[in-house]
Amino acid sequence: MLIQSIEHTKLDIIGDVHGEIEALNTLLKHLNYNEDGEHPEDRVLIFVGDLFDRGTNSWAVYKKVKHLMKKGRAFCIQGNHELNLLIPDPNFTDDRPKVKAGNEWFHGQVELVNKDDPSSIQPQYLLHTQQERDQIRNFLRPLPLAICAPGIRIVHACWDNDAIHEIQSKTQTADILFSKYEQQCTDRIATQVRDYLNKNPEENTENLTPSTWFKRQSRAHPIRIEAELIEQNQNPIKVITSGKERRLGPHQAPYEAGKKTRYVKRDPWWTNYQDDQVVVFGHYWRKAPYPNDPIDLTPPEKRNIPATFSPEEGPLQWLGPKKNAMCVDYSVGKRFLERHHNLSSGKSGSYLACFRYTKTSDGFDAKLVFDNGNIETIL
Numbered sequence: 001m002l003i004q005s006i007e008h009t010k011l012d013i014i015g016d017v018h019g020e021i022e023a024l025n026t027l028l029k030h031l032n033y034n035e036d037g038e039h040p041e042d043r044v045l046i047f048v049g050d051l052f053d054r055g056t057n058s059w060a061v062y063k064k065v066k067h068l069m070k071k072g073r074a075f076c077i078q079g080n081h082e083l084n085l086l087i088p089d090p091n092f093t094d095d096r097p098k099v100k101a102g103n104e105w106f107h108g109q110v111e112l113v114n115k116d117d118p119s120s121i122q123p124q125y126l127l128h129t130q131q132e133r134d135q136i137r138n139f140l141r142p143l144p145l146a147i148c149a150p151g152i153r154i155v156h157a158c159w160d161n162d163a164i165h166e167i168q169s170k171t172q173t174a175d176i177l178f179s180k181y182e183q184q185c186t187d188r189i190a191t192q193v194r195d196y197l198n199k200n201p202e203e204n205t206e207n208l209t210p211s212t213w214f215k216r217q218s219r220a221h222p223i224r225i226e227a228e229l230i231e232q233n234q235n236p237i238k239v240i241t242s243g244k245e246r247r248l249g250p251h252q253a254p255y256e257a258g259k260k261t262r263y264v265k266r267d268p269w270w271t272n273y274q275d276d277q278v279v280v281f282g283h284y285w286r287k288a289p290y291p292n293d294p295i296d297l298t299p300p301e302k303r304n305i306p307a308t309f310s311p312e313e314g315p316l317q318w319l320g321p322k323k324n325a326m327c328v329d330y331s332v333g334k335r336f337l338e339r340h341h342n343l344s345s346g347k348s349g350s351y352l353a354c355f356r357y358t359k360t361s362d363g364f365d366a367k368l369v370f371d372n373g374n375i376e377t378i379l
Ligand SMILES: [Mn+2]
Pocket: 016, 050, 079, 080, 081, 156, 157, 241, 242, 282, 283, 284
């Protein structure tokens, strides 16, 4: 099932690991788990997804999480990085893959920190056999997209009741469904483009087919923006694993991201989360509260991306109107940049964190545990 229900009431929910095996092993020790994931209080682990990419050893993270799950001590949901490995471009094969940024290690290729500098190779364990790739894909394919336990729900990026409702009784795996919804979105966009051109024939004096006309429009064209929002927000698998997007506000200038000018931005959906259940997610690169003077390693091409969290949403703050939403991704996926700049781990405020949740008779207890061993009260 894509939405997994469990009855455990003592949960340790771990943020996006992104291949950082050392941070994971250190955090599990601080949390008092043994090698097999046993805990003196009989707690269980939940991984919010994005286990892989960027860090030194995604393969070791895979083996660790698989071992813990086999022992019945851990659960794991899929993030967008897991889905990327499951949905290869149909025009490419594993011998000649179309490699998505971050997936290089999976295809046995080196990844560069700076794409223009061939010497900036990221130290990473690379996969070299099809067997290893198949093993990982077979592990990922049946994983759920959300986990529900008493009083709490966990997703990778976004809890959206419509998206959850749409997929909850589906029996196909996430990657198959993803492609089906993607096709539906493509059809919806085609219909919108046809309608638009019927109403605005003066924009198509050359009498191009709707799809040819569409491709020639700038990304700033209202129909391109509309299409981008349909692709992101009307595919329930995409909504849950990579969140929703919305138009920029009237006073927000378009910005550059990944060499594209963007006219939409991430939607902080938790600001409208009205349910009573606690919701925990990863994905959004929150900043840890240490050190006091973090070094900003954001590459220049990413500095213009609008901030996801508002200034009031501090590093240890509950999120949402009911103060019951929590993002547990504290950006350990940026440690490859710290290594590249010869900085010790955490210097740029990148940590692996755990949301420690304990259901009680009249509510719950929760705190955050970071991989430096710090335990923090949530404000
Ligand atoms: Mn993610």
